[in-house]
Amino acid sequence: MKKITTYSLLVAILIFTQYVSAATPIIEIRIRDHLFYPAEVVIPANVKVKLLVINQDPTPEEFESYELNREKVIVGNGKAIIFVGPLDPGEYPFFGEFNMSTALGKIIAE
């Protein structure tokens, strides 16, 4: 019984360690005055990343990228979570579909 408990504990620790080490990096992007801050986001290549997009404008915006295959409406003064990657090294442009001429940015995977 003792052995089973010890083994179970070891397995639990192993799973927890794996989980912590494989935690998805979180990158924050803010939308203010129909612009992305930062407009260039550097992320590690070949790793899945969680984008936390915070819209500080009172109006809604749509985060969109053809290269990343991502599309998400973010309400005014709201936030959204978008997972991207794993990506090959390179540049992946994104834009705000509701303000295409100003809300422009890119993700650089390296």
Next chain:
Amino acid sequence: MLLDIIILVLRETLEAGALLSVLLCVSNQSKHGLNWLWMGLTIGCIAAIFYAANFSAVGETFDYAGQEVLDASIQIIVCICLLVICCLLILQKQLCIVPVMTVVIALSITRELTEMIIFYTGFFQSQGDIGKALTSGFIGLMIGVSFGVLCYVAISSWRPATSKKLQIALLTLIAAGISAQAIQLLIQVDWISASKPVWDTGWILSESSILGQLTYAVLGYEATPTYPEVVLYSTVILIITSVSLVTFMQKSRTPEQA
């Protein structure tokens, strides 16, 4: 801004326009009238207003995955409905085809119109030029409608038998594209594990180009699809191809047995 709004509205209208034109051909050929269309549009408009009004609350559910989960669910239901319509057309059965078409229109309008309502609500809040925004939106809508009319004319100009085969082929491709979109939405919120793209045809046909947008609307074209999307897209096509083949084989056997 004027051009931005035209493009925005056009992009939302293209897909619905293509789908609507094929369903109108199906309805016209089977003489189902247009009641299903008006009902679908009405339900879709009401549902879109309700969805847009509760968009924030929906989006925050499932740890901010609510928007994708609801949209993917809508897409999956539309895909299943389109497969049912294809099967009914292949089997030459008219049973329940009208309510299924109504569901497709209602759900498609809900999804596309919700985004428009949110966009225009935000535009009114920011006190932009409302007249210009509405005119631009109308131009985008009319270009999308023109595309739908062109599709309708192109499909219905063939002989009825050929037109029906075209309808089945297009509905299958639209359903396959919609299923891939649903997968993409679930990958976006990490409900389905992400993988690297299977291929990249962006250098041949960019998704952001006009032709790319049109092929996206009709064929579900995607320059960099992932494995789950390719698998589901192929499965949808395989299902309809199998049903068509089995039906064709049964039909060709029947005269011999008689």
